[in-house]
Amino acid sequence: MACNCRNCIVHWRYWIGPLAIFLYAIAVVVFVPLFLVKSVQDGFNKRDQEIFIAGIFAWVAVPISLWEIIQHVINYSEPVLQKPIIRILWMVPIYAINAWLVLLFPEQSIYMDSGRECYEAFVIYNFMKFLLNYLSAEMDLETNLELKPQVKHIFPLCFLPNWEMGREFVHICKHGILQYTVVRPLSTAISVICEVSGVYGEGEFVANRAYPYLLVVNNLSQFAAMYCLVLFYKATSAELKPMKPLPKFLCIKAVVFFSFFQGVLIDVLVYSGIIFKNENTSEELNVSKRLQNFLICIEMFMAAVAHHYSFSFKQFVNTESPRNCCQAFLAMWDVSDIHHDIQEHIGIVSSSLSRRIRGRSMYNFARGTDEYTNLMAKPSSSVPNDFGLYQNDEEDLPIKYGSVSVDVNEKNNTH
Secondary structure, three states, X not given: OHHHHHHHHHOHHHHHHHHHHHHHHHXXXXXXXXXXXXXXXXXXXXXXXXXXXXXXXXXXXXXXXXXXXXXXXXXXXXXXXXXXXXXXXXXXXXXXXXXXXXXXXXXXXXXXXXXXXXXXXXXXXXXXXXXXXXXHOXXXXXXXXXXOOOOOOOOOOOOOOOOOOOXXXXXXXXXXXXXXXXXXXXXXXXXXXXXXXXXXXXXXXXXXXXXXXXXXXXXXXHHHHHHHHHHXXXXXXXXXXXXXXXXXXXXXXXXXXXXXXXXXHHHHHHHOOOOOOOOOHHHHHHHHHHHHHHHHHHHHHHHHHHHHHHOOOHHHOOOOOOOOHHHHHHHHHOOHHXXXXXXXXXXXXXXXXXXXXXXXXXXXXXXXXXXOOOOOOOOOOOOOHHHOOOOOOOOOOOOOOOOOOOOHHHHHHHO
């Protein structure tokens, strides 16, 4: 008996998936009839219909994403790449469940949406980490970019001076994205405080409410992050081609940025009376919330399907050296890397301001000698063969790019 139990535990990879599906099916069989009975007793009004339809899409999207997450955990062979992927995949369950709960409890939306808003910044950060880790596994990224043609700014920011290819370009792109990871949680915390104080005014575009000001701050911060991500993709598209970055890029853009601007557009249309005309401000806000979260539930189903193909686990399957499941599970909750990068971001911003005040450039120190050389989290393996990159047998080695020191004068002489 003990031997059978031990064998069962050892071969957990074979039964964990079916068990998850079984438990999820049991939950659906129990809770859906209960909800329908209660809705029929209440007359099955429009609100119940919205919750039911949105719930169908949301609770179909969740198992699709959870299945993909479980498969990545089972085949956790490349932590440096799969850790950010798993974090990205959690976006669909978090968005879908959050949107559905807001439909159930609209009066608590400001608090429930706070977690979702913070996580969307976390998703953008992890996508950038994924790209940096992938590129750094094959090359010295900064040196490679120094040899490439200058990437020009895109309209409407064509008037900005070009970012020097190499260290400056990588730093600005990374920290341009990382600033959203700092700004978004701060603005969310301020919005909660303003809501408690009664001055937030969600959906109200008036001067004596905090909502329009926080909306502008979030919009500018998100635009800066998106712009840096686009420029980085433009500069490294050839190197990223083996891992098919465009579908991944579109998934991130569609879910994070589209949902944000969709919410803003709905607020504007409702506030202006185009969608819903009512003198009751609270009723207008309720309609805006319901419509936004109803659409998110539907969109998360489509996002779950897109993530299934864009962030597939199949290229990470390695039956010869499977990883420990505990290591994979704990890695999902380890946020030490973002803590390190935020500290680095704050340090670089303050250092940059200090240098500019003293009339010095931020990027005039030799690479590999400053306190900000280690831009990456510590990965624990190499990149899979399916990505077409060099395999390294050593594990748990930190990835450091920018460690090759280049003499500026020598570089100018060669050109």
